[in-house]
Amino acid sequence: MAKIALLIGVSEYEPGFNSLPAAVKDVEAMHRVLVHPDMGGFAEADITVLKNPQKYEMENAIYELFANRKKDDLLLLYFSGHGITDQLGQFYLATRSTRKDQAKQLIDVTAVAASLLHQKMSNSRCDQQIVILDCCFSGAFAKGMNAKSDGTVNIQTQLGGKGRAVLASSTSTQYSFEHKDSGFSIYTNYLVEGIQQGKADGDSDGWISVDELHEYASDRVKTYCLDCDIDPPMTPEIYAVKEGYKIHIAKAPIVDVKLRYRQEAKNRLIQGKFSRPAVRILKTRQVELGLSEDEAEAILKELVRPYREYKEVLIEALDEEGYPLSEAAQNDLKDYQQILGLRDEDIAPIEEEVRVIASQQKATTSPSVSNSEPLQIPPTPLEKGDFECVPSELGDCSVNENTEELLVEKGSIAPVPPFLRGARGDRTFEFEVATLSIVKKGWFGEKVTYEINRSRKRAEFFAEDLGNGITLEMIAIPGGTFPMGSPENEPERNEYEGPQHTVTIQPFFMGKFTVTQAQWRVVASFPKVKIDLDPDPSNFKGANRPVECVSWYDAVEFCERLSRKTGQRYQLPSEAEWEYACRAGTDTPFHFGETISTELANYNGNYTYASSPKGTYREQTTDVGSFSANAFGLYDMHGNVWEWCADQWHDSYDGAPIDGSEWATDNDNASRLLRGGSWDFNPRDCRCAYRFRRTPGYGSDFIGFRVVISPV
Known part of the structure; x- marks a missing residue:
């Protein structure tokens, strides 16, 4: 894959246009970060x-940028200068020789039309295209700052297309300005800062994607405009088509390791708490970044501090007034919440905890007793080294294994999952693995014979207590690299299973089984997040059978309710995570071998695959775990019910992520992926690589799901 960039800056213009000294400086700054091996990595x-090109130079360079490129190349076009529209509202990029007529209307043949750029982008084979426009649309001045032209233009219409991301410094009716201190345009100043200082790496994965860079620069631009009284303020926008917003534009240099650690910790903070897997991840990041335990602990305390302070003020208010609070006190609390920067969903669990305790104390207090007694809220430990992920507490989350073991011993928390760490012998289980081998090929009409060999393995896990005696067992899946998709010589292969490509997966947890009807019923009773859930949607009834007749939206709601209840970040697996987990280190069509048998999976046994004999057609689901597990300890990865994945459907793997992440588009109604086959489908559909799709609102008695906890 090649990374090719065209950087254009126009500072000098014909009469009728303001000069823009910052434009050429913008190009030089972008060049520095893009060519840096630890940032952009462009050759x-x-x-x-x-710099200050004529029209023919710009058009020729645009042609060269997009012509004769390979599908996996990354192309980037950056422009800083005047943007202008003609009488019909068509958008143009101004060159140094662009002119206006006596009526002050654009002479369009002197500028580069956006339609030309659109045409070259559409004709290019390259699927990864980024356009950054630091310009606006009419000549204007504001407080001594040069503005970059004027007009109204729909950039998304004129520059949209497959696999593209367009970043604009302002909307179609706003101006873009120069930064008064840096000498760059405001927008470019923060684009460069976001890359150069690594601040735009919002998820702390070491890469800066297009949407992360836009989000960082947009926030900084808006703040700057408010500080400088630029009215109306610039509003940078992003227009992404399909996976365009996920394109990695640069690596994130580790400039401030504390900032990197803080960003990652902030992303993993949920309602003032860190989940157990999150703590393990943060401990690993602390070591990788070379932070001391004291430094890491100070950062985590800072992040949790607003939640703690809100809780303390709420308790003080209740001590003073009793429950319920007066309207004035509630209004003051609302103002304090805003000062602390907390959202309503951040404080909801705090208020609920305090409300319940206050109500209980009020109910047990005699009317004759004075109301001046302080509210008895369980203390939140703040001693150095406290490891706090207890749902009823809000505080620090650092890693002291003695504290951790003490909390486990006291029953405050479930035993810690072995996330990104070595084995913990007390949290393993033994299971049976089967492999199927063809003993005799069956030449000239002879019957094919095969044998099933069984062995024992062990795996790590933790059990999530859902309540009512129901648990959810989550298996630790080790990270690794694997070839995703099917090889071209695999029997009954479909073209949308390719091209086969290498994907790297980080360690994660996956449900030992598909979600059962008993588990579904419990979680469906948890508070609603977005949509209602039918507590008993399945056609084939049975507490230990998989839940079915659930849509993709239902499965996502299940994950969100479970996440809020437990503090863990439950979600549907990405398609890559699912296939990696299904294969469990194998490269055959099925994790147990080259073919399949109804002794090993529940599918339509009236059909065969690769000379396998016919088998049993059960015509319904079976209890989860009725067959042998794969080498990771996961059950029913082949057959029984199709399993929803997080990803949206794509016709091939061209442009697919290689880091195991979800592959999404900007179309919320796009079909979603299903994997694994089912009781009512042919054996070929049960293969590790087979891909199936349905609209997200679709549900049937052959569709279920399982959940994961992923590090990303």
């Missing part, structure tokens, strides 16, 4: 820089 020879 010097693959970056074309044009």
